[in-house]
Amino acid sequence: MAGVSRRTFLGRGSLAVAAAGVLSAVPGLSGLIGAAETEGPAADATVADGTAASLTEPLVAHVRDISTGEISVFNGTREVILRDPQLANRLLRAAR
Amino acid sequence: MSSHREAPEISKDPVADSTDLYAFVSPDEPDTVTLIANYVPLEGPDGGPNFYEFGEEVLYTINIDNDADGQAEIVYQFRFENHVTNPGTFLYNTGPVQSLTDPNWNRRQTFSVTRVDIDGGRTTSTVLGTELACPPCNIGPLSTPTYPALAAAAVHSLAGDVRVFAGQRAEGFYVDLGSIFDLGILRPFEQDHATFGLQGTGIGQMAAGVNATKALNVHSIAIQVPKEQLTANGRAPSQVSSANSVIGVWTAAYRQKVRVHDDDGGHVWAGPYVQVSRLGNPLVNEVLIPMGSKDYWNSQAPAGDSRFASFFSNPQLAQLLPVLYPGVFPKLAAYNAGPPAPNRADMVAILLTGIPAGLIPGFQNFTGTTQADLLRLNMAIAPASNPQNTGLLGNDVAGFPNGRRVFDDVVTIELRALAGAVLSLVDPAFTPDGAAGAIHQGLTSGPSDVAAMGTENYLNAFPYLGIPHSGFSVPAA
Numbered sequence: 266m267a268g269v270s271r272r273t274f275l276g277r278g279s280l281a282v283a284a285a286g287v288l289s290a291v292p293g294l295s296g297l298i299g300a301a302e303t304e305g306p307a308a309d310a311t312v313a314d315g316t317a318a319s320l321t322e323p324l325v326a327h328v329r330d331i332s333t334g335e336i337s338v339f340n341g342t343r344e345v346i347l348r349d350p351q352l353a354n355r356l357l358r359a360a361r
Numbered sequence: 362m363s364s365h366r367e368a369p370e371i372s373k374d375p376v377a378d379s380t381d382l383y384a385f386v387s388p389d390e391p392d393t394v395t396l397i398a399n400y401v402p403l404e405g406p407d408g409g410p411n412f413y414e415f416g417e418e419v420l421y422t423i424n425i426d427n428d429a430d431g432q433a434e435i436v437y438q439f440r441f442e443n444h445v446t447n448p449g450t451f452l453y454n455t456g457p458v459q460s461l462t463d464p465n466w467n468r469r470q471t472f473s474v475t476r477v478d479i480d481g482g483r484t485t486s487t488v489l490g491t492e493l494a495c496p497p498c499n500i501g502p503l504s505t506p507t508y509p510a511l512a513a514a515a516v517h518s519l520a521g522d523v524r525v526f527a528g529q530r531a532e533g534f535y536v537d538l539g540s541i542f543d544l545g546i547l548r549p550f551e552q553d554h555a556t557f558g559l560q561g562t563g564i565g566q567m568a569a570g571v572n573a574t575k576a577l578n579v580h581s582i583a584i585q586v587p588k589e590q591l592t593a594n595g596r597a598p599s600q601v602s603s604a605n606s607v608i609g610v611w612t613a614a615y616r617q618k619v620r621v622h623d624d625d626g627g628h629v630w631a632g633p634y635v636q637v638s639r640l641g642n643p644l645v646n647e648v649l650i651p652m653g654s655k656d657y658w659n660s661q662a663p664a665g666d667s668r669f670a671s672f673f674s675n676p677q678l679a680q681l682l683p684v685l686y687p688g689v690f691p692k693l694a695a696y697n698a699g700p701p702a703p704n705r706a707d708m709v710a711i712l713l714t715g716i717p718a719g720l721i722p723g724f725q726n727f728t729g730t731t732q733a734d735l736l737r738l739n740m741a742i743a744p745a746s747n748p749q750n751t752g753l754l755g756n757d758v759a760g761f762p763n764g765r766r767v768f769d770d771v772v773t774i775e776l777r778a779l780a781g782a783v784l785s786l787v788d789p790a791f792t793p794d795g796a797a798g799a800i801h802q803g804l805t806s807g808p809s810d811v812a813a814m815g816t817e818n819y820l821n822a823f824p825y826l827g828i829p830h831s832g833f834s835v836p837a838a
Contacts, residue, residue, distance in 0.1 A: 337632075339633075343632070344633050
């Protein structure tokens with residue numbers, strides 16, 4: 266992730282969101298997590314800037330499968346799973 | 362151990378490692394139930410200068426199922442926060458600690474308690490307390506000269522007649538670990554062990570039991586709650602036969618999915634919380650779940666435990682006993698050999714569904730057919746006037762596996778059960794071996810001994826587990 270800031274990461278064009286708002290397995294944790302966890306799947310949502318996400322907490326991306334472009338993005342207590350092979354490949358190139 | 366370091370992954374994360382869970386009708390406050398979840402196994406009392414504490418980034422929970430679906434309807438959440446007075450010293454304390462606000466105490470913890478009620482898809486969170494002080498660890502006569510008073514000050518009364526304590530305690534679980542995990546050396550027939558052909562092992566001359574935990578401490582989260590706050594209908598349970606009287610309890614610990622280590626010694630966390638540890642009945646993940654499934658078990662919710670049912674209905678240890686002790690368990694050997702194939706409905710009932718009415722006169726803690734490893738407590742059963750450490754096996758229906766009290770000899774109870782001591786309850790054609798009821802650890806003088814070796818300091822009042830061993834008085838062995 267070196268050299269890929271959170272804002273530039275989110276700002277590089279469209280991020281196809283295949284599944285958003287992955288709920289924690291913690292019983293009753295929704296009270297801690299807040300409204301962000303209640304988002305439903307948002308097909309093909311485009312995030313133009315990072316304003317919807319927290320600026321105060323770390324943002325971590327985990328490329329789970331380079332061939333399918335499956336990326337888990339962690340921010341605060343949220344995990345959003347993307348499927349974007351192009352982005353996954355760009356991250357791979359950035360890590361080399 | 363009961364559930365100390367019971368799985369490969371959690372054994373490397375002690376602050377999130379649940380070790381024991383207790384649930385019992387409070388003997389001195391019988392309108393309440395006490396729930397105790399222990400974490401941080403095998404604390405050497407002299408383990409300074411960084412003495413033991415809860416994990417600041419761990420979410421600890423005690424969960425209650427009160428409608429027999431294996432899901433939590435009530436969750437008590439506990440979060441901890443560290444406070445360092447002077448980062449310029451290496452010392453835990455710079456002088457005697459004589460109060461919970463003593464400036465000599467350099468590294469302290471506070472905690473919050475939140476109750477979450479879950480009704481279908483709707484959750485309601487109620488913060489019961491914040492910035493509640495934990496006591497320090499028991500260091501010695503110079504650092505913690507008035508330890509019992511310090512610990513007593515850390516028992517907090519919350520709204521709704523709830524009491525809570527979180528901090529170090531003397532380990533209450535007792536086990537002859539060195540014997541049991543040396544390929545199952547069991548009293549009183551150690552001399553009959555097959556020994557794998559080895560000669561001169563010396564195990565025929567075993568002395569009295571050795572309590573492996575007698576000089577160790579643990580960190581306890583204890584909460585005492587009026588019974589009616591735990592039932593599905595909000596009324597105090599009065600009928601043993603009523604489903605409303607039975608709750609299923611488990612503890613679980615969670616961490617966020619991602620941890621990134623920074624170059625400066627710090628780290629950050631991100632992502633949703635995931636379960637890394639859980640505990641209902643003692644010894645389940647320890648003894649019943651095989652190595653390849655232990656970490657997976659710790660990540661799963663109890664409501665899905667039917668996927669593990671074969672480990673309960675045909676336990677490996679029950680198969681091993683007649684092999685390790687040729688001729689000692691002939692009836693169990695015959696049962697294991699079948700036909701039909703072994704189907705230990707007794708173990709499934711004790712650990713996964715609760716015991717239905719009709720098997721034991723005046724008792725039930727059945728929670729339906731959903732298989733889930735929960736510590737089930739029938740709250741309508743009063744505390745025993747003459748408690749037996751063998752619990753239900755000793756005709757004491759207030760003891761394990763009806764919940765679990767601090768002094769219950771759960772190792773002996775479960776070993777006897779695995780050996781078939783109560784299999785006849787569900788399979789009248791089976792006659793237990795005499796040896797099944799004879800297994801003991803050598804750690805108590807008998808069933809009525811509720812102050813087992815090394816645990817003499819149980820308390821008669823909340824939080825029931827004893828004053829932790831002092832580092833000065835109890836050095837490492």
